[in-house]
Amino acid sequence: MAIILVPYHLDERLPDRDLPLPPHLDVTAVTEDLPGGDVWGRLGSLYTSVSREVARAARTGSVPVVVSGDCTVSLATMAGLQQAGIDPGIVWFDAHGDVQTLETTASGYVGGMPLRIIVGYRPELISQRIGLRPIAEDRAVLVDARDLDPPEADYLSSAAVRRSGVADLTGETLPPGPLVLHLDLDVIDSGELAGLRFPVPGGPTADDVLAAARRVLDTGRVAAIDVACTWHPGGADPTGLRARLLAELTAR
Template sequence: MADHKADGMWDLIVTPWHLDEHIPAFPIPAAATQVGFPALPAGTVPARMSLLHQAARDAVTLAARPLVLSGDCPTSRAAVAGLQRRHRDLAVLWLDAHGDFNSPAISTSGYIGGMALAMLTGRTPGLFGDTLALSPIPDTSVVLADARDLDPAERDALTASRVRRVPADPVEIASALNQLGDVPVYLHLDIDVIDGAQLPGARFPSGPGPSLGQIEECLAAACATADIAAAYLACAWLPGHAGDQTSRQTMTRLTTALGAGLEWPDTWPGKHRIG
């Protein structure tokens, strides 16, 4: 279907934060570009996040084929804004135990991390302002896989939308991607899509779900089917678990399924830093 990058190489980018909070222990692979975490001014959480997202967008813009390792999901808006600087049309494959389809109007908790996909589809106007020049992705260009853990109002919003929902199954995902046509795809994966028993230290485990092996198969199927222009792993572990061996092993397996090989240095941060 797609014109894949011939050498299969990825440009690793690390955004070591969760919302507006730095995660010092976030693991930085060798040869990765780490987006710097500046001293943020006092202000609202969205305003502080916007400064981080502008730096992340610029890093994605410079990368030929970005693979972002992040501590949250909302920084995906920066990744997509960066991609839109060179891709007029873009589709989204979103693998997540949650829908991330809440908005300020329907969220019961107000947690911004639960609004990330709603942000990409234009459902959170005014939350951040237009600092990224992000264009909304049409619902018809979004495939949401798994999403087994939804709030009631969020479920209703998804039902009323035209987002295509599929199980975390490689055949179903490949079929849905084929129906999107020949368009570059942004692939987003939140690690909590994996069965909670396999994710010690996850911030938001969601109980029984697909195994790590099944998710690896989903990623491989997506790469074999579509033109994956960029990928994003939301590695939302509790801060004390972000850099432990189990977390790094999970990240390594997931990136390997995408065709990227991670090497972990004995010391962090990575070789390059911007911002």
């Protein structure tokens, strides 16, 4: 297993203590002097480096674990596996849909779009820059997504993206072939995991999410793990849950 740390929320550099990985791990940190220009160009520069590290690890037979402060790094994880000759589907744990577009978003938040980009939305924005090929919608499984904006709900009502609850996720729910296991930790109930940027109540427990992730891992088909630590920078971890989650997800 290769641990790749990307200490950013989008193009914002995060304090190192925000991503509390176990100290014994051999970690490759990816940082860049990002260029000027728009967010897509800046992310394209960063994700080119991330995808290179993912591809390097995958070519050695390792399972890359990419830990970052947002979900968009998943684009680089997918691109890196593809560069290594792996054609994965994706299992996307998230309290949100992440299937907004520039045309539908009310906030303009780029971090609400990565799953939609992975299944083919506007490749000229960033996919072409980092060598990401889109995957078919039915090779993506969206897990939980209890907080959807109306345009996201409209899209998902007719899209071939698969849907599952956390408790219902089984090997039979998953697409065939190799997989990326993507975990936005805000899928966990916001009453249990403090300090989230986009908290959503009424979700599963941390233990329920970890159990579902293990069921995916137990298929033996996970080619990479992508962990998004989507909490506010500089926040405390009074219960130690953040550190425990990262320890469990990097122990496999």
